[in-house]
Amino acid sequence: MAPVIGVTATLKEDLETTATRPLGKFIRTDFDYVEGVAQAGGVPVVLPPVVGHRDAGDIVGSLDGLLLSGGSDLHPSYYGEEPLPELDIVIPERDEFEVALLKAALRRGIPIFGICRGMQVLNAALGGTLYQDIPSQLGPEGLRHCQETPKWQATHEVEVRGGSAAAGITGGDTVKVNSYHHQAIKDLAEDLVVSAYAADGIVEAVESRDLSSRWIVAVQWHAEAMRGAGVEHRRFFEAHVDAAERHALGRAAA
Numbered sequence: 001m002a003p004v005i006g007v008t009a010t011l012k013e014d015l016e017t018t019a020t021r022p023l024g025k026f027i028r029t030d031f032d033y034v035e036g037v038a039q040a041g042g043v044p045v046v047l048p049p050v051v052g053h054r055d056a057g058d059i060v061g062s063l064d065g066l067l068l069s070g071g072s073d074l075h076p077s078y079y080g081e082e083p084l085p086e087l088d089i090v091i092p093e094r095d096e097f098e099v100a101l102l103k104a105a106l107r108r109g110i111p112i113f114g115i116c117r118g119m120q121v122l123n124a125a126l127g128g129t130l131y132q133d134i135p136s137q138l139g140p141e142g143l144r145h146c147q148e149t150p151k152w153q154a155t156h157e158v159e160v161r162g163g164s165a166a167a168g169i170t171g172g173d174t175v176k177v178n179s180y181h182h183q184a185i186k187d188l189a190e191d192l193v194v195s196a197y198a199a200d201g202i203v204e205a206v207e208s209r210d211l212s213s214r215w216i217v218a219v220q221w222h223a224e225a226m227r228g229a230g231v232e233h234r235r236f237f238e239a240h241v242d243a244a245e246r247h248a249l250g251r252a253a254a
Contacts, residue, residue, distance in 0.1 A: 133182050
């Protein structure tokens, strides 16, 4: 059977109130994530952030892999800081759910793929820290990491570390990427290694120190939106689904 991949979702509040459509909250995830998993051969399951810590373990028990999607800022309390004025929207329900879900996935050892916010949540949950706002904390000299062009267009290159999982996936030492973030990794978690940088030093990809025992790969750019722009972006989804399939087969054989 194809591996089941959990895709995290966010909450959106409907601010338009009418007689037939009252104010309410909605679950949302970009279809690009779901389609990326499905095209890679996995079975995507969208995970709404509405359960408690005890339920996170039960959810992970039904998954072969976890995809942490992009979205809102992670509250800085998860890495021991107070909010800066430049902090953007945070969604407490999503933060609590995803950190609990990630920790359950780590305990169970299922393959994890993080995208944008997903990479930041991964780093913070493992003990690292984040820049809450790149322009105000690092200054205006670096690259523009929050583009206004269509999401499938690349705006800068990243340098990929030779011998890394990212290099094996992309097949090259540079990758052209899009950029939609104002937060980034500051202090790297000990369990992770950097596999790609932007020219201004911003971390663009990380992975676990030992992929053979724990498959974890994350990218700062939105690979889901660039699957049509280059095969290297689709290959991240394929690598994740392949790792999830191997994990599921290994568990079945045990």
